[in-house]
Amino acid sequence: MIAAEPLFRAEGLSKRYGGVVALDRADLEVHPGRIHAILGENGAGKSTLIKLMVGVVAPDEGRMTLGGREVAFASPSAANDAGIVCIFQELSLIPDLSVADNIMISHPPTRLGMIDRRAQRRIAEEALHRAGAGDIHPRALVRDLPLSRRQMVEIAKALARQPKILILDEATSALTASDVTKVFEVLKRLRSEGLALLYISHRMHEIAELADDCSVFRNGRRISTFAAGTRTDAEVIELMIGREYKHVFPDKPARKPDGRPPALQCKKLRWGDRLKDISFSLHAGEIIGLGGLDGQGQRELLLALFGVLRDTSGDILIDGDKAAIDSPVAAKSERIGLALIPEDRKTEGLMLPMSVRDNLSAAAFDRFARFGIIDRQRQSALIDEMIRLIEIKTASPDLPVSALSGGNQQKVVIAKWLMNKPRIILLNDPTRGIDVGTKQEIYRLLRRLADEGAAVLLYSTDYDELIGCCDRVLVMYDGAVRRELAGAEITERALVSSALNVDDGELAEASLT
């Protein structure tokens, strides 16, 4: 397919963690001037491969060559210096430093031994422009930036290092649609400048648009490499999961109105200028999606419903009765029965060093406590049942959650709230950065919960998910519900056009497709 000598070659790479084989004699060739997509479920070995390439961990076996010379990296900075730079899924920015400081953190320009702030700022501005993020002020503190802006800073930071091989690990998962377009333009330009790009993403349409080559990993090995566009999505997914791929989404049953009041109803909910008169009702048995570009108030809406925000106005009705929800404790009480699966599982959803058992118990201690003392037996029984029910893959409930794969960690976050038997489940982008297999399981689980009588409100940045999973979708724009779509109206075009808040004529046209 490609005749030239590869820029980077890995041969027979293996890595074991304890008894688990993460990478099993894997190989890979990376060529300059091409975008190479790496596909595979979580746990297929992609992350391990990258960690080896950028010197986070050392391989047990095998060798890597860069430009024909064998290399071994002792640390990420050694790999960076050699020209391999990775933008990690878990952001590597320092919240209390400014954007410029962050971009130049590893090699700031100096004068007389001190950081030359003016030169640093100039380089940072250049890098931001190259990344298509000229709107970010180099003096802004990273902690004051929203997630999507931080991701752009991360890309600028990688570019400032003048890499030969740029690895993007789920780098677009937090971006808004317009940022994704910009980033794609940047990546294509870098390709034409002769950079080699490795692109890891779970979003199939991104890969179709961007990649030249695709490699599929499964069980720690590279299964297949082919030119992008030569296989259908279904074929690729079959390669990834190693079995035949049927429809990802469970069927949506027709819901008959039962005359009961909605499980959750919002009337003119306001919070500052971030939420503007939001009204909707959510019935038991129903899955409602929240759509729109990232950062249009979806997260705030979920937080407001869960009692985290102060000074909200408007009414929240639970089963038709007005409810005052002023804290997560009140929200999860038996009378209200809310659960919120948070966005950032590492900080808001999980206590990483603690065991699966303790994490699952965290929101539900009162379920198995007697007079304030935890009933160990009852706790174990309920936890074992939940692990089975949600199919969390863990050797023991006493293992720390940090030892689990990303998909399984997310299952723990969801399971933790199911311990409480919530009646209204709010989810904040629960499948971000999760493999296809786990996604399917989560979709089936949500539908089953709805069938069993739960009301589900699902915020998702993935259009396929909103289309496949939801009975209705509320598209938000600038803190307000811009449009409500139901049934067959939920199409990608309708979602995109209302997310971009285009005018009514275009909307009408969009909803025809």
Next chain:
Amino acid sequence: MTEWRYWLAEQRGTLLAIGIFVAMFLIYATNHPAGFSANMVQTASNKATLLAFVAMAQAIVVITAGIDLSVGMILTLTNCLASWIVVGTATETALGVVGVLGTGILCGMINGAIVIFGRLQPIVTTIATGAMYYGVALMLRPNPGGAVNETLADALTGRLFGVLPTSLVALAATAVLIWVPYSCSVIGRAAFATGSSEVAAYMSGAPIRAAKFMAYTLAGLLSAIGGLFLTFFSYTGEAAYASGNAYTLFSIAAVVLGGVSLMGGRGSAIGAIFGALAFRTIGDLLFVFDFDPLWQPLFQGIVLMLAVSIGAFGLLRVRNRLEWFG
């Protein structure tokens, strides 16, 4: 205009500390029986500079998300050492000063090495090394005593041009010569990065080990400067356990008052200096208002609590409760 705003956001903690100090000092000065005089400023600054040096030391370590509970004991140890060796001719005195500062640096390097290579928690490490430093101090000065080169001592505790307290000038010079280059250097930047998010700093290839080591070393040096000045004020060395511990605890209070986040990554040694000055002024307020000295600890605690609360006012306005934990 936006530039101004970003600068303000960066310096908020330090500016707040300066504000608290100015407010406290105005209350103090306007009610002082002797009025606002050069003499009064000299006395006040001599008392406050000791804590200011130790607070700077603490701030530099706290910025890396560590803590140094040995700063007070390094101060005590170097005080005892100075009462032996900072004497005699000009050359002997100079060598003595170098020896005292070198000892402080060595203590800091020991702390840093244990924290970095032993991977022990800073809090236990420095409790242990602090006890060791105190032990050495006791051996040097089982009983209070010793002497110091009084010419040098008087020069550094007196007044410059008849108005400016020399100790304050020395404090400012230390800040300019140590803190300013440090905070602008690559290592200093790495120290902030480490305190803010150690994993991200590591992944970014920032020199986190060098930064931590430098932070503890500078903390040792600054504590030793404090010990030197203690000797200049008192003319003697004393292995006083309670006073060493008090300096350690007060340094943490001063650092918090100075707008340095105990979580690391935010603040400046300049803020800590003003935190220390404010803390001392709070202690002295009592005497101007002529209260019974028995009231001092209680009074000091209450005012300190109020002052620290000013920094927390922002939390009352927070409308997203998740920001309480940021």
